[in-house]
Amino acid sequence: MKYCNQCSAENTFSYIDGNNRFHCTICNTIHYQNPKPTATLIIMNQNKLLLGKRDRNPAKGQWGLIGGFMELNENLEQAALRELYEETQLRGAVKSIIGTTSHFNTIFGDVLLIGLIIEIYDWSTLKAGDDISEASFFDIDKLPDLAFESHQELINIFKKNYTRRN
Ligand SMILES: [Zn+2]
Incomplete structure (x- = not known):
């Protein structure tokens, strides 16, 4: 520039x-x-949310949603399923797009996070890989502090619009 x-x-x-x-x-x-779009994944198993412990900076060692930047020549769904497989070795399908949040002035520039609900076909292959050192399930109402506020905001959208509260 x-x-x-x-x-x-x-x-x-x-x-x-x-x-x-x-x-x-x-x-x-x-x-x-322009902001860089990411596929950021909401992956639920019962009432547990799958998070990854980040193996790289920014926020190395902190928990966050699975996902990452879209690459050239792939659409959002392809990016989502590629990131899913790279980070967790899971295969699944995109169920819906829940909304977006924004994250400004990161080391990668401004980021547009696009939240997607993913349905997993088979949990038995789960294994942390690529950018995460560990993948674990957390009760969605008792999550650890997350690496990024923008991830928590997506989870809040999900909880508000896609989960039944008692
Ligand atoms: Zn000029």
């Missing part, structure tokens, strides 16, 4: 067309930046 990809002049970061953005004052090109 330092240099204009149209004319190679140095960009400035300042107000243009309604927002602060990188843009080129020579050729007037605006260099838009």
Whole structure:
């Protein structure tokens, strides 16, 4: 973002067309930046939620929802099921999209978390892998502190709209 990809002049970061953005004052090109979408997974077994202990920074050693960034040439469902398999060795299906939350100024930039409910076909293959060191079930009403507030917000959406309260 330092240099204009149209004319190679140095960009400035300042107000243009309604927002602060990188843009080129020579050729007037605006260099838009957008949040990165993630597939963030709500995986329930009875009333227990599956969480992963993060094996990498940010927030290494803390618990969070399974999931990760979408990659190029994959749709949201493919990203969800790929992350599911990489982190847990489980296979399943996307049941629904529950909503989104946002997380600003992470080391990866701004992130759009898209929450999906996943149904698991067979729990017997569960094994932590890839970005997590451990996968465990937690009572959804007694969760540990999570790595990211945006994960807790997705869980709150899920609890409010998708679980029956007594
Ligand atoms: Zn330019």
